[in-house]
Amino acid sequence: xxxxxxxxxxxxxxxxxxxxxxxxxxxxxxxxxxxxxxxxxxxxxxxxxxxxxxxxxxxxxxxxxxxxxxxxxxxxxxxxxxxxxxxxxxxxxxxxxxxxxxxxxxxxxxxxxxxxxxxxxxxxxxxxxxxxxxxxxxxxxxxxxxxxxxxxxxxxxxxxxxxxxxxxxxxxxxxxxxxxxxxxxxxxxxxxxxxxxxxxxxxxxxxxxxxxxxxxxxxxxxxxxxxxxxxxxxxxxxxxxxxxxxxxxxxxxxxxxxxxxxxxxxxxxxxxxxxxxxxxxxxxxxxxxxxxxxxxxxxxxxxxxxxxxxxxxxxxxxxxxxxxxxxxxxxxxxxxxxxxxxxxxxxxxxxxxxxxxxxxxxxxxxxxxxxxxxxxxxxxxxxxxxxxx
Ligand code: FAS
Ligand code: PHB
Numbered sequence: 001x002x003x004x005x006x007x008x009x010x011x012x013x014x015x016x017x018x019x020x021x022x023x024x025x026x027x028x029x030x031x032x033x034x035x036x037x038x039x040x041x042x043x044x045x046x047x048x049x050x051x052x053x054x055x056x057x058x059x060x061x062x063x064x065x066x067x068x069x070x071x072x073x074x075x076x077x078x079x080x081x082x083x084x085x086x087x088x089x090x091x092x093x094x095x096x097x098x099x100x101x102x103x104x105x106x107x108x109x110x111x112x113x114x115x116x117x118x119x120x121x122x123x124x125x126x127x128x129x130x131x132x133x134x135x136x137x138x139x140x141x142x143x144x145x146x147x148x149x150x151x152x153x154x155x156x157x158x159x160x161x162x163x164x165x166x167x168x169x170x171x172x173x174x175x176x177x178x179x180x181x182x183x184x185x186x187x188x189x190x191x192x193x194x195x196x197x198x199x200x201x202x203x204x205x206x207x208x209x210x211x212x213x214x215x216x217x218x219x220x221x222x223x224x225x226x227x228x229x230x231x232x233x234x235x236x237x238x239x240x241x242x243x244x245x246x247x248x249x250x251x252x253x254x255x256x257x258x259x260x261x262x263x264x265x266x267x268x269x270x271x272x273x274x275x276x277x278x279x280x281x282x283x284x285x286x287x288x289x290x291x292x293x294x295x296x297x298x299x300x301x302x303x304x305x306x307x308x309x310x311x312x313x314x315x316x317x318x319x320x321x322x323x324x325x326x327x328x329x330x331x332x333x334x335x336x337x338x339x340x341x342x343x344x345x346x347x348x349x350x351x352x353x354x355x356x357x358x359x360x361x362x363x364x365x366x367x368x369x370x371x372x373x374x375x376x377x378x379x380x381x382x383x384x385x386x387x388x389x
Pocket of ligand 2: 046296
């Protein structure tokens, strides 16, 4: 088999890249490890920056999102029983879009099907090969048969545990990593959200987040010990703990109900440099991971896709490789800004066991500054709604 761009990974980064290439007459094949149903069973991000929304529209995959999305012009931050709002619209005329990653991924699959593009599911042992030559290929096994896709470029969109990052020689990779001593236990419930906007809650008992997918589907998270499994947390136990971390008005009005999904996510900050090697280009979680506090994981992947797609268009349509040569540096410049913001929000809002008193006072001072200082709120609003590409 042969294509122009072989994409390893059929998650949001791989699918979005494939669609952008398709509408610009550049051929791609997606090689995905899991069945489509498995990919679409994942419950992950829920907040989209405008750059990602615009890319979805540009590839014709934005119609359902336009019908079903919510537009949020701010977020609430609570600390104990007090709460303040960071108003993106009045501060920077900004907003974010609330629309689940699962639905976005579904829309991209449907757009790819309509375009008749090749997507191989349940592929085993996908491996980027000969990436330092001008005839790279991806070897993989599909339905028991050994396959090879020869291509001009390989896009490694295979997430944190995929093979692409490992294809960069270990002696040439610099990996920056920070793990947090807690995780997020998340539930999805068919209940109306507790508030119009998200509530990021910092409390003596730990962090909590009140989010949503639409007006009938709520998404809640609580900070919990890494050792905790979702099975340990029955629904009533979860709701009781969530209420203890929210301001009284929210705890009193929250609509509880049966969870239809419950999962535990560890928190990690990670960056791999460089983000390309020869004809292999990494996008999304294959190259970097952020704690979900700043809602940046999916949105940072979108930034990478924007840069790589444009660089590939320059190559194929203008025979200009400058942008491909600059891809890693350009993508990393934005990656590190989202890393900083996610790290800052995580440290601001979570509670560490045995936290030195001085660190606790710094958290309180930072929250106090954010609650009353316009400049501090503008910086948060600019980062949360999305740094420019
Ligand atoms: P993905 O991991 O989504 O997709 C990679 C794809 O590659 C997968 O489909 C995988 O099956 C495939 N793959 C892996 N190995 C392969 C192989 N060997 N061969 C072929 N295919 C292979 N971000 C937020 O902004 N907010 C959140 O609340 C949030 N919650 C999250 C919760 C969890 C549990 C996780 C893991 C992540 C969360 N994220 C969140 C981050 C998440 O949304 C990612 O940033 C986003 O999925 C990135 O998309 P991709 O880079 O496409 O990676
Ligand atoms: C979500 O709705 O899943 C969500 C929202 C905001 C975050 C993280 C997750 O910061």
